Amino acid sequence: MDKTEIVIAGDTPGAEWRIPVLKVVGKDPKAPKVYMQAALHAGELPGVAALHFLVPMLQTAEAKGEILGDITIVPRANPIGAAQWINGEMEGRFDLASRANFNRDYPHVGLEARESLLSDLENLSTVDQLKRHLLHMATGSDLMLDLHCDDESQLYTYVHEAYWPQATDLAESMGLEAVLLSDGNSSAFEDSVTYAWEHGPLGNRKHWAEGRISITMEFRGTADVDPVLGRMDAEGLYAFLQRRGAIAGAPIRREEFDGPVAGLDFVQMVNSPAAGMVLFEREYGETVEKGDLLATIVTTPGDVSGDRQVLSPTDGTIVTRVGRRFLRRGDNLMKIASRELSGAKRKPGGGLED
Numbered sequence: 067m068d069k070t071e072i073v074i075a076g077d078t079p080g081a082e083w084r085i086p087v088l089k090v091v092g093k094d095p096k097a098p099k100v101y102m103q104a105a106l107h108a109g110e111l112p113g114v115a116a117l118h119f120l121v122p123m124l125q126t127a128e129a130k131g132e133i134l135g136d137i138t139i140v141p142r143a144n145p146i147g148a149a150q151w152i153n154g155e156m157e158g159r160f161d162l163a164s165r166a167n168f169n170r171d172y173p174h175v176g177l178e179a180r181e182s183l184l185s186d187l188e189n190l191s192t193v194d195q196l197k198r199h200l201l202h203m204a205t206g207s208d209l210m211l212d213l214h215c216d217d218e219s220q221l222y223t224y225v226h227e228a229y230w231p232q233a234t235d236l237a238e239s240m241g242l243e244a245v246l247l248s249d250g251n252s253s254a255f256e257d258s259v260t261y262a263w264e265h266g267p268l269g270n271r272k273h274w275a276e277g278r279i280s281i282t283m284e285f286r287g288t289a290d291v292d293p294v295l296g297r298m299d300a301e302g303l304y305a306f307l308q309r310r311g312a313i314a315g316a317p318i319r320r321e322e323f324d325g326p327v328a329g330l331d332f333v334q335m336v337n338s339p340a341a342g343m344v345l346f347e348r349e350y351g352e353t354v355e356k357g358d359l360l361a362t363i364v365t366t367p368g369d370v371s372g373d374r375q376v377l378s379p380t381d382g383t384i385v386t387r388v389g390r391r392f393l394r395r396g397d398n399l400m401k402i403a404s405r406e407l408s409g410a411k412r413k414p415g416g417g418l419e420d
């Protein structure tokens with residue numbers, strides 16, 4: 067396994083950033099190439115734990131000659147976000163200087179123009195340089211997994227509908243609890259990788275999505291960082307790479323997938339009707355019916371007449387909950403995967419959240 071670093075000049079004199087890149091060269095040039103990164107939102111660590119446990123497994127496989135496709139891993143993709151601390155809290159989601167989300171505003175470049183991502187970098191901000199380096203590596207793969215997490219959440223993934231149901235093998239390997247099908251060409255990392263493939267030569271493929279996947283996987287909640295889950299998720303990733311032919315051998319893990327599969331327009335964003343303290347009545351992962359009490363918002367502590375009840379707008383499964391317990395009016399409380407159109411407002415091709 068080779069270890070190199072991408073070095074990016076900072077926006078101010080004397081500053082530079084280093085992004086470690088691990089790479090194993092596969093022995094079969096026809097096998098799928100793999101790219102995985104974690105902590106693009108710098109505070110989202112469950113994927114980092116998974117990759118931490120996956121790397122030694124890959125080294126063992128490499129020693130046995132079982133790595134077939136090239137595998138590139140960036141275990142912590144965003145040192146810029148990891149260094150942003152305000153009043154004791156990391157701000158790993160947005161770049162403080164530009165207010166840009168680290169997982170938005172990726173350029174849409176067709177695959178044949180991929181090398182242009184690395185031209186004129188010296189004229190770009192540090193954050194844009196980081197984005198282009200990551201996107202350049204990812205678009206050179208066939209299997210791209212961008213590992214994120216939610217606040218409090220099931221293990222679920224966003225996946226472009228063109229990769230489904232082919233990606234059932236990922237759901238079975240990881241033991242996914244829900245799949246949210248996206249439809250768009252947003253500027254998020256996964257969609258910019260998809261854009262490059264969709265606007266590139268087919269090669270031996272009948273369809274651009276054949277044998278490929280580019281996804282954002284949500285590895286539960288921000289606090290779900292521990293050795294048991296990390297090892298289990300590493301085994302899931304390993305099994306998926308075996309099933310796709312990037313690593314030799316029978317898959318080491320396979321679960322039955324029976325979770326909900328919902329298009330983004332069928333994900334109900336349940337928002338808080340008022341500002342206050344939230345008392346949750348239901349856990350994520352639970353099945354709810356329309357009208358069930360999900361939470362109480364305490365707007366006036368000490369006066370129950372100010373309590374506001376939040377009822378489920380639909381039948382479905384609670385996929386995520388907000389992590390904070392104080393909310394402003396309109397803040398998202400839960401995402402519920404349902405069979406009903408949600409009517410949630412989204413920008414064309416956009417995601418559920420900014």
Ligand SMILES: [Zn+2]
Pocket residue numbers: 107110169214215
């Ligand atoms: Zn994220």
